[in-house]
Amino acid sequence: VTVDTQASRVYAWEYQWGDWNVDTVKLSQVRAYVRWACGLYGIRYPSVRQHDKLSCTYSWSHGRKISILEGQNNCATALHEVAHYIGDSIFGGDMPHHSPQWMAIYLWLLSAAKVAPKTALFASAKANGITWVPLWQVSPKRLAGLAGKRLPKRKIRPPAR
Ligand SMILES: [Zn+2]
Numbered sequence: 001v002t003v004d005t006q007a008s009r010v011y012a013w014e015y016q017w018g019d020w021n022v023d024t025v026k027l028s029q030v031r032a033y034v035r036w037a038c039g040l041y042g043i044r045y046p047s048v049r050q051h052d053k054l055s056c057t058y059s060w061s062h063g064r065k066i067s068i069l070e071g072q073n074n075c076a077t078a079l080h081e082v083a084h085y086i087g088d089s090i091f092g093g094d095m096p097h098h099s100p101q102w103m104a105i106y107l108w109l110l111s112a113a114k115v116a117p118k119t120a121l122f123a124s125a126k127a128n129g130i131t132w133v134p135l136w137q138v139s140p141k142r143l144a145g146l147a148g149k150r151l152p153k154r155k156i157r158p159p160a161r
Pocket of ligand 1: 098
């Protein structure tokens with residue numbers, strides 16, 4: 001397993017987006033984003049819970065579980081965690097947590113959910129020294145193919161905001 005060299009840059013970048021660090025939606029909406037993202041990639045969605053100050057927000061793919069820290073119910077946090085969940089489910093646990101592959105999945109989801117314009121997401125991430133693989137490499141179609149799955153033909157829209 002490679003060292004997670006990109007984590008601190010990712011956190012610094014996320015901190016710059018004010019509403020990615022506070023509650024902006026209810027937990028039910030966080031769950032809706034997690035289900036939408038898993039649906040896109042054709043994987044079973046995990047349980048999504050809430051916890052208090054004892055630990056950080058996390059994703060645990062073997063336990064099929066995501067837990068969100070109180071005060072972080074927002075779309076970006078949901079997509080950050082579900083990007084871990086999707087990456088772990090498809091690549092196994094060997095991928096560094098905030099690897100360029102993970103970042104591409106996260107950016108793919110942030111763009112598809114229209115959390116912010118793609119150009120703004122890319123430019124600000126780049127300015128923070130974050131790297132990612134080309135997004136086509138982690139598209140739902142490609143990753144589902146790698147996992148030997150076929151995706152449904154119908155388009156899956158992001159949750160209404
Ligand atoms: Zn993370």
